[in-house]
Amino acid sequence: MPELTARQVAERLGVTKRYALDLLYNGEISGRQLVNGVWLADSDSVARYEIAGRRGSGRTLDASTGWALLWELSGRKAYWLSGSTRARVRRRLRESDVEAIATAVASRSTAHRFTAANPERAMSGLIRTGRAAADVVDSELIEDHRWVCGYVRSGTVDEYAKSHFMIPKLTGNDVIYDNTLPVDYVDDVMPPAVVAADLAHSTDTRERSAGLRALERMRQAWLAEN
Known part of the structure; x- marks a missing residue:
């Protein structure tokens, strides 16, 4: 951007x-x-x-708990949490609006911007999220393969970027996130709530709005079942 x-x-x-x-x-x-x-x-x-x-809607969650909230919202069990912490996460989902939820999980990872010589190659080893996985949140956005947007599976962002010919750039359109997940993740795409949260933190107004709407749909579905 x-x-x-x-x-x-x-x-x-x-x-x-x-x-x-x-x-x-x-x-x-x-x-x-x-x-x-x-x-x-x-x-x-x-x-x-x-x-x-x-x-101004409350403190952010630590990485492990932030991931757990998004796992819960995606219909998955965050088995790495204790029972008491999971209960607090579920209470947060019941009591917080979608803006507060986006805030709560904002600090679980850091986005790094680059310019990729070959976006398709640069995406090959990442776990897709945000606009690169917009189709999984049933939004009006079309999955965009022109740009990189994903989490490293292992190692550091810098190591991955260097091996995939990506140049750090403050205004770059290609985004790589640190992987701070407390568990191994083998799928190629992040769970829906993670994708939606990353869209909600986008600097693009349309992406942000789509992400917030998707999070709210997931929250309402979760509330109906819980």
């Missing part, structure tokens, strides 16, 4: 340009300052700030 100017950040967050500049200067939103003094914001960082700031 492209970087955003301070004015664009201000419009997106509903704040003044001065306030947006302060967010950049203080490091609350990541960005870079050009030699002419103009600030450009990392669009992913703006999205994370927007998600965290819009709701």
Whole structure:
């Protein structure tokens, strides 16, 4: 995604340009300052700030519990959790709205942006998620194979990127996530709630909306059964 100017950040967050500049200067939103003094914001960082700031709806979950919540929402049992922790996860699903759920699981992994020389080859060893797996959440989005979007199976993101000829780029359209799952995962596509959550954290407005809608459908189905 492209970087955003301070004015664009201000419009997106509903704040003044001065306030947006302060967010950049203080490091609350990541960005870079050009030699002419103009600030450009990392669009992913703006999205994370927007998600965290819009709701003020409670703390995020640790990685293991965040994954478990999405497993539960996908109709799978997170058997790595204790009974008491699973009960807290289920209570969170009953009491939280979809924005709060997206917030709660936001810190379980980190997205890294690249530009891939060959997107098809770069996707070959990843677990698909987000727009690369949009079909699994029954959204209006069409699965997009032009860009990379997935989790590494093992090792580090940097190791994978180097071996697949991917160049780190702040504004790159190819995204790789750290794999912080507490268990081995052998499928080629992440469970539906993971895909939806990753769409919900997208800097693309259409993808974000589709992800939130998919999460809400899954939550309503879960509530009906629980």
